[in-house]
Amino acid sequence: QKEVEQNSGPLSVPEGAIASLNCTYSDRVSQSFFWYRQYSGKSPELIMSIYSNGDKEDGRFTAQLNKASQYVSLLIRDSQPSDSATYLCAVKADRGTYKYIFGTGTRLKVLA
Amino acid sequence: NAGVMQNPRHLVRRRGQEARLRCSPMKGHSHVYWYRQLPEEGLKFMVYLQKENIIDESGMPKERFSAEFPKEGPSILRIQQVVRGDSAAYFCASSLGFRDRVLQPQHFGDGTRLSIL
Numbered sequence: 259q260k261e262v263e264q265n266s267g268p269l270s271v272p273e274g275a276i277a278s279l280n281c282t283y284s285d286r287v288s289q290s291f292f293w294y295r296q297y298s299g300k301s302p303e304l305i306m307s308i309y310s311n312g313d314k315e316d317g318r319f320t321a322q323l324n325k326a327s328q329y330v331s332l333l334i335r336d337s338q339p340s341d342s343a344t345y346l347c348a349v350k351a352d353r354g355t356y357k358y359i360f361g362t363g364t365r366l367k368v369l370a
Numbered sequence: 371n372a373g374v375m376q377n378p379r380h381l382v383r384r385r386g387q388e389a390r391l392r393c394s395p396m397k398g399h400s401h402v403y404w405y406r407q408l409p410e411e412g413l414k415f416m417v418y419l420q421k422e423n424i425i426d427e428s429g430m431p432k433e434r435f436s437a438e439f440p441k442e443g444p445s446i447l448r449i450q451q452v453v454r455g456d457s458a459a460y461f462c463a464s465s466l467g468f469r470d471r472v473l474q475p476q477h478f479g480d481g482t483r484l485s486i487l
Contacts, residue, residue: 309473359415362411
């Protein structure tokens with residue numbers, strides 16, 4: 259089983275809709291979770307970090323964490339064509355190591 | 371610009387040559403990570419370093435690849451005797467570690483695109 263799993267997509271949503279991106283992880287002791295956006299040919303850019311169960315909102319982005327079910331999701335409200343990118347989920351297991359495990363990413367297409 | 375600085379942005383080498391990729395972390399960051407990414411693929415962890423120490427090199431090939439983060443100067447990822455399969459984008463990221471008991475995220479540089487002829 260992969261440590262961090264994401265559906266590769268592409269996930270296509272119409273402009274203005276809510277895009278929902280999901281990520282599951284295998285290590286129960288994971289404590290730190292991050293979402294990155296990567297445009298084609300560019301470097302990953304941090305969108306959000308989340309550490310506690312529940313929702314965390316930042317502008318049009320909402321991260322949701324459920325440690326009992328071992329999943330973290332990212333919602334993008336009022337999706338814009340400029341949101342079209344690959345979204346990477348990263349998980350950090352706090353066991354005295356600072357290694358981050360990245361999922362392979364979900365490709366999002368927002369259709370104008 | 372106080373971000374993670376990588377150079378060169380593009381590097382072309384012939385098979386058998388050496389490639390040296392440099393990374394200067396964000397100011398105040400002491401944790402450096404190197405990743406490799408092939409087109410349309412995810413980020414593959416290679417190595418994690420702190421100043422003068424390699425902490426985790428579990429993702430780095432045992433031969434031809436080495437990394438360092440000296441007390442002074444940038445972190446270096448070195449690939450000896452390059453082969454065509456080494457062609458990829460190599461990203462460096464840096465992190466502050468813990469602050470106020472919360473693990474801080476990584477921030478990425480723009481990457482080095484390595485092409486092997």
